Structure formats: structure tokens, C-alpha cells
Amino acid sequence: MSEKAAQVRIALRNCGVIDPENISDYIATDGYEALAKALFSMTPDEVIETVKKSGLRGRGGAGFPTGIKWETARKSQSDVKYVLCNADEGDPGAFMDRSLLEGDPHCILEAMALCGYAIGAQEGIIYVRAEYPLAVKHLQLAIRQAEALGLLGDNILGGDFSFHLSLYFGAGAFVCGEETSLMNSVQGGRGEPRIKPPFPAVSGLWNAPTNINNVETYANIPQIIRNGWEWFRQFGTEKSPGTKVFALAGRVNNVGLVEVPMGTPLRTIIEDIGGGIQGGRRCKAVQTGGPSGGCIPAEHLDTPIDYESLAGLGSMMGSGGMIVMDEGDCMVGIAKFYLTFTAEESCGKCTPCRIGNRRLLEMLTRITEGEGRMKDLDELDILGNIIKDTALCGLGMSSPNPAISTLRFFRDEYEAHVRDKRCPAGTCKKLVGYKILEDKCMGCTVCARNCPVSCISGARKKVHVIDQKRCVKCGVCHSKCPFDAIARG
């Protein structure tokens, strides 16, 4: 199968195809047709009904039905309502939203205007990461162009509906991807979440009913309205219709964005689209869902991708990061990596997340440094589940997933670290060291020249020596030595 055969482009249909800086390009690909259709031939209730029947679910994480969100916001009585777009894509290893905002900004504008019409809002805000300067530039340009043509602003297309859009810049806080945190941030405060209910659709930004969806969710809307819900349902599965965009990265040959129908097996993405693992090595696990997700072991690669299947494996759809790992990646190290991230990004408001994740990180650190105890393994699991049950927001409720899922599927690897003081993948630095085998070293100087910290010494054609005190254990010497004279252990 070729790289493209398994892919279906709905959200990404225009990315890389049209000039994102020119509104005519978007209009030429039927852009703003859905908005015109809705404004002049559909009632707001019909728009919501179409979105509900399409079965579209939130693409930012847990998969809440979009139509129900819209319906709740419509039913909330208020003079002022808001439409928010969550473009605070903070998952390390994910760049779906960035590509959409950079490559097809008008599509998001159109979708937000449709949402405004459906729920009865006249103001929309896109909360975008300040780290995405090109996305910001394209969005600003797109808003100006749409306003100039009467596609945004007062009396859109000469009708009664008015809708104004503006941008708000994040300032680097992962928790702001959580909807109530994001709203606190837009209100100029610290991005801390609050208890739900009330849900944003009832009381959100400035206490007004607010609909918030993520970028990719909005990207599906114009086509659902234009082509109808039946069209959308032909893709994907019964419970998870449509497609999902993934940011494929890690040890695969082809990295980048892929868009596949829901229900596609992981294997198709990794082997057919991703072109398999680099260097012909074996896939060990796939991490989905970023810091909120888990590691799915290679034996489950035939799992179809949908919200329920991934959750069943202790992972989640998340926003769509997909990191492929091979035998050279340590699962304990990966869990520690994610916990380092969430422990740092925890906003500190609730105790389970603030302190619990710290404790998880300490246990994982001990294990990777060869000082773990067997009872740490049980405690990791117990504490992890307590955090999931008791944390205030989605960040805390999912942050133990990387630890819990790797412990579930790779317990032997954890035990090797604890019992044998050994890292099977050879990446935990405290448990690994390099030394030069005297009988094999030819004194070619390749290792000494490549060592980034210059800690290898020795004369030409003489046996070389690694200064263990200065060695950073990067493994460059090991991979460069032409005579296999550097041992890892």
C-alpha cells in the first residue's frame, strides 16, 4: 500500500493545497459555502441537528459529542454567548493544529461563525499558542480578509447575523488546554481549572454560555454542513465517525501528519503509511495521547483506532500525538519523561495532581537510577489510580496513564531495573556505562574525535581510555566505533 492509499483527508483537505494567505483560494475550494447555506437555508436548530447526527466527537481528547455541546450552549439563555477555539496545542510531539491553522485558517473561521450562528453567539476568540508565529500571522490575515468580504463582522453576507473574531495568545502553560483553565487565562488570570459543573456551555467565559472546541473538531464542521451528516458518517466507525489526524513521529521512516478514517488499525499507520521502523528494527510500543495517554505494546498493533479501543488499552486518543518506539527505547524512561512534564506543568491547584505526580516521578526516578524497590511497583499503580480518581481536571485525571500503562504491559522491564539493576534498552544512564575493550581497540581515534565532551584519550594506534567521570553516556562512541571495541553495560 502506498503512503497515501490508507489516508482520507477531511480536516487536512486544503493543507498544502491552497495558498493560506489568499481567501480566494479557500473560496475556490467551496470555502464559506457552508456558512452561506446555513445562514440562508437552515435554522440554528437544523445546524445543530446536522452536527449531532454526524456523530462528530471532540478531537482534542476525550471525544465528547460536539453536537450535544452546541445544543447545551444554544439552550442556555443569555444575551451574550461566546465561541472559543482551543488552539493551545501543548502536547509535546503533536502539531496537527499548527498545520491546520497555518495551512487552512479560513476553515476554522468559517466553522466558528457556523457555531456562533447555531448557538446564538456574536463573538468568538481563538486561543492560540504564542509559540506558533506563522499560525498567528495567517489567522490575523485571514480574519482581515474575511471581514473585508463581509464573511465576518456585522451583517454577514448582508443578512442579520453578525459575528466578530479575535485572537488571544497563550503564554506557555500546558494546563491551558483544559477548557476552564483556558477561560481563566482569557480573563487575564492564572490558567487554573475549576470544578465542572457548571459546564462552559452553561457558564463559561465571563460566566456567559460558551462553546469551546479544538481546532481539528472545527475543521470538520464546514464540510459536515455542506455535504450533510450522511456523507460524514460514511467514514470511520459507528461510534467514532469521520477521520482523525495524527502526528506520527519517533522511530518510523516517514514522519509527519497522517489523516485516517477512525477504525484504521495502528499497524496500517505505522507500517504502510509510516513505512515501518527505521533501520529495520522492531516496533516495541506506540505512545498515543501525549502526556495523558499510554504506551500500547506491539502485540496490540491490530487494534482499530477509536476512542473506546484506545481507552480500553489504558491510553487515549488525546489530540493525536503518535510516537513510535523500538527496542532501543526504555519504557520506564518514557514514563519518567512524561511524568517530568506533567509534574512541571501541574498548575498546583489540587493536591492529587500537585503532590501525587511528584511522588510518582520520584518513584520512577529511583527506578531508573537502580534504587527502586519492588514495592514501588505496586505503589506506582495504587497511587496512579488514586490520582486519576481524585484530581480536579483532565490533566491530573490522565497524567498517571503513561506510568500505569507501561507498568501494565512492560512489568518485566520495570522488574529488570529494580531487581537486576539493569536497563534492557540500555538508555537509563545510571544503569549503563561504556568501556573500551583493550583487545579490540585499534587506536583509530574515531571515538575520541566524535566524543562531544572530549573525555576519550589515547595516542594514535594505542588503546584509548574513557574518562568515566566526564563521560555523559551519550553512546556516540559506541555507535561510531568501526571495530565494535566499545562495550555497553
Next chain:
Amino acid sequence: MTQETAEWTEPAEPAEGYPEIDALFDSLPNKNGALIPLLHKAQEVYGYLSQEIQVYVAQKLNIPAAKVFGVATFYSLFNLEKKGQFKINVCLGTACYVRGAETILAAFEKELGIDQTETTKDGMFTLDSIRCVGACGLAPVVMIDDKVYGRVTPGDVKTIVDEHLGQGGQ
């Protein structure tokens, strides 16, 4: 959230004025929620958020300085201290991590003789890590100011530093 280590001492008198902050404030149609945009602007113009600037913004918005400090320390993009001429950011996103970003960071630490988040004595370089710049296809990635270096190896580190040393003092 990483806590900044800067301590809050007795606030100095705010300077005479910050025209850029005033101009942005006046242009905002809605003064509610103006704090973060004003801090972005201040940092863009002055490089970091000094105590004077924080107090000035607080007075401008008629809110306690503690609230400004709370917000400025909450978000990782805001700096409370002056940074080096070149800001080196090693990406520690997952894709970069899997492809050896930690080793790259260690190599920069050795080369510059400073730890993560520190600035060299000569004020040339500030070393830090960031979380994913969305260039995962080029992993591991290092950003120096706005310039992206992709597929960096530990061996490239010295070359990259030397290249900037040559441009220093401008």
C-alpha cells in the same frame, strides 16, 4: 508549573512611563483580560518583566501587584530575569527526546559551562529547554532565538556555539 526563583523585594518606584504599554492599553477595546496581552507586549519591548514593569502594569490595570506577579510566574514564556544575547532552547518534546535531545542538552551544558536555565557570565548565551516547537520531523531540534537547527548531533554543538560567538557583541 516551574516556579521562578526571583524573590519579590520591596517594589521600586515605577519608572516615568512605558509608552508601548500605554499605547497597547489605550488601543484595547476591552480592558478586561488585558493583563496577559500587556505582559506579552512588555516582554517583547523590554526583553523581560522587571519588578518596575510589573508594578506599572498593576497600577495601569488597577489590580494588586501580587496578581501580576502571580500571572507572570505562572506562564513559562514570561521571564523575570534578563536573558543572554542568544537564547538557546533545546527541544525536549517527545519526538526529540526519543531521538536523543537529553544528550544534546548535556553537550550544550558542557560546552557553555552552565546548567539549564542559566546565562553565561559574559551575557552571551542563555540555555534552556522547550516543549515541542512542532518540528518533530526534524528531531532532535535546537532553537537559537528564532532559528531552528534540525537533526542536531552532539558533535554539532561546538560548531553552533562558535558560529554565534562570532556574531556576538552586535
